[in-house]
Amino acid sequence: MSAGEIGLELRDVSVQFGGIHAVQGVDFSVAPSRVHGLVGPNGSGKTTILNAICGFVGSDGEIEVGGARIDGMGSYGRMRRGLGRTFQNPRPARELTVRDLLRIGEHDRKAQPWWQVALTPRAADRALRESNERASRLLAMVDIGPGLLEQQLVNLPAGVLKMVDIARALMGAPRVLLLDEPTSGMNDVEIDLLHAALRELSGDSLTILLVEHNLRFMFDICDSMTVLATGRVVGHGTPTEVFQREEVIHAYMGSSTASVHESRPHPVEPSAG
């Protein structure tokens, strides 16, 4: 395959936490405009794979974004190479507003040194206005009005905060978007909105990698899936193929209530024994 046809590729990626293999020899690749899902029971290493791609945990193996190797870079460099990442439980600073969070997400897409605010207020205003417009557009995509920009993040309901976090990741104009449990905390209306938004984004040649416990959502939106168990790949396939597999059904039936425990990047992710 030529480099242009690959959005995200992992080759033989492994993660160890003090002798425990959380993820071992994972391979998969996702083409641009495709939505790829990671499924597996808790502790199978789904979030750890997202963290390895972001560089939040150290990993062995090769990771490519748009044909360029990003393993070996720090998180900051990887994000600059076109990664975007959302969190299962975003923990924003208390007093920041939605606007502030979205501006942070803009990072070096529009680099504005801090002294620009002091020395050239007009240029800073222009940058701020552009940032505001972009933020409003992104929020409109998930049916959130610009009035919400002034809200403090602590006052947002969980589902709206998740939407805002996704918009934050999109502010950096990523080529590859990693979503960690995007629908948890969202109601049915919000899930439908998210579905439409993700479809629109992937049509815009965005590569999406999804970790999710909402199987209906996964089934509807994913083009392909990788099934994981205890940190290893047990199979790839389309959603229809994957959901016919006995072990997938079993794993999800047995673990649906414990889904909240696997969440943020953390060195002691529960490893399945």
Place this chain on the structure above:
Amino acid sequence: MPATGSSQRSEEAAAPAAAPLAEEHAARHARAARRGLATILGDRGVPGRQRPLLTRLIAVALLVQVVPGLVSGPNLLTLNLACVYAMAAIGLSIVFSLGGFVSVAQAAVMAVGGYILILLFGPTVGFPVALLLAGLGGALVSALTGIVGARVKSHYFILISLALAETIQLVITNATSVTGGANGVGLKAPASVLGLDLGLPTDYFRFITILTFVVIYLADSLRASRAGLALRAQTVDGYLALAAGVAIGRYRIMATAIGGVFAGLAGGMVAIRDGYLGPQNFGLDTSILLLLMVVIAGTGRAGSVVVSALILTFLSQGLLTLTSTGTLIYGMGLIVLIIFAPEGLGGLPRLARGALGRLGARRAGTASDDGGER
């Protein structure tokens, strides 16, 4: 989907709160657009930007004209000291609320700036150059703590900054040939700048006020910038900032360096104010006082840091004359303040609004009870 039910409820609860806020916001901007004055003052209606520069300039001009006529004698000297401390405390609030470091080395960073100025300033090196070098020296020393601090957890950083502070004190006390040791060192020449004779308390006040406003403006610009927002985000959730492509380590070091510039300038201005420097000017008690100013200011906005610097400087200076009783009152006052204003001075307006709101609600509640039930 187990989460759907609960999120639906919270959604309903927050929706009415968000809607009036949006309307209020739109209305505020419509008002601002109609106001001709707003355009003159530089408020071009971009939400999220800081206070316009022109209002600040007018405030400085007023202060510089009016205050030296009203305040004199020891009070003016204390006011000058308060401005010096305010500059250093604003620097510390950047280190604290943007860098996420609790530092007890800020007075030591001031000492570096102070000694650089007092040793360099003379017939060969002019005052502005010496003051700039003082700021630069402060930046370098403070950035050093940032470089070390970016690798350790916050509570270890306190120890690192303590070690730095003690090291600097020891160097000053023992490098007798350069610093004069415990005897201190005097200013070699009278300083003047912009036609102001800094030996006069009134002219000193004019200059330090301008300098303080420059520091406030720069600090607020930093907070309002994308870098400042990213720094505020990383103090709560480093992963969130990393995911937003923020080079956290580099930004934190930058925050300590900027905080150091302000402390270095403040140290230089101590040297000018007293005409003399000794190691006792920059002891641990001064660092703690600066930290208290930041904590009591609460929000980290430069304006509230200045207010708490004014209050604490006058308290500590005024109560010094009462000796041990004074220290007791000072300590108890701080405890009372922290109990009743846990978010600091910056949180007071919100506390007041909350209290007034509750009072209003109670009055409305009793009125409706009276009407409804009896």
